[in-house]
Amino acid sequence: MTASVENMLARAEVLAVERGVALTPLRRQVYELVLKAHKPIGAYDLIDAMAPQRGARVPPTTVYRALDFLVENGFVHRIESKNAFIACCDAGKPHESQFLICDECGATLEIQGRELASSLSASPPAHGFQVHHQVVELSGLCADCQRKHRDA
Numbered sequence: 001m002t003a004s005v006e007n008m009l010a011r012a013e014v015l016a017v018e019r020g021v022a023l024t025p026l027r028r029q030v031y032e033l034v035l036k037a038h039k040p041i042g043a044y045d046l047i048d049a050m051a052p053q054r055g056a057r058v059p060p061t062t063v064y065r066a067l068d069f070l071v072e073n074g075f076v077h078r079i080e081s082k083n084a085f086i087a088c089c090d091a092g093k094p095h096e097s098q099f100l101i102c103d104e105c106g107a108t109l110e111i112q113g114r115e116l117a118s119s120l121s122a123s124p125p126a127h128g129f130q131v132h133h134q135v136v137e138l139s140g141l142c143a144d145c146q147r148k149h150r151d152a
Contacts, residue, residue, distance in 0.1 A: 005035045008087065012075055015092045021073060029053070030066040031087075034076050039106045040084030043067060079108060080135045086110065096134070102142035109142075 012031060016023035023031075033049050034041055043063050051057050067085055070076040074092060076085045079099060086099075089110045096117030100109040117134060124131050141149070 005032065008035050008091065011091060015073070015075075019073065021069075024066075026058075026062065027066045027069055030063060031070055031075055034070070034085050035087045037086075040079040040082045040086045040101075040108050042082070042084045045084075077110065078135075079137065081137050081139070082106075098136040098138065100142075101137055101139045102145055103139050104141055104145040107142045107144070 009028065009032060012023055012028070029050060030046055033046050037045075043060060046063050046067075047058055047060060050063070067076065067078075071078055071085070074088055074094075076087055077097060077099070078085055079101065081101065086108050089097075090112065095112045096114050097110045098113050098116060100111060102108070116136065120134060120136070121131050
């Protein structure tokens with residue numbers, strides 16, 4: 001396990017204690033797998049990755065409950081367009097994020113941008129609309145994939 005994964009797991013343990021919530025062994029395992037993926041990972045990919053470690057297939061509802069907990073507590077983000085999950089770059093600190101998603105390799109970068117989120121939230125109330133959840137995902141090609149296309 002890399003130092004950054006270990007650090008993120010340790011940070012999650014501390015945050016869970018501070019918040020009075022349980023980072024159960026299953027939730028911790030799901031979080032660790034999301035951290036190690038380094039790109040969005042779907043629930044069924046997590047289930048497949050957990051089976052050898054647990055000796056049996058974990059029910060989807062169990063994994064989705066663990067993911068819901070991780071999202072609610074700010075440890076992971078749901079990438080709506082991929083129906084997948086990625087580790088938060090700044091777990092435990094309130095922030096607004098946008099995501100840059102490579103269409104070719106799937107690399108996903110979380111960027112923080114309170115200004116963009118505020119700007120997007122400013123207009124809906126004028127139209128009588130109340131925003132409950134905001135997701136900004138930009139798709140395109142990452143620098144590595146652009147380079148591959150240029151060199152091809």
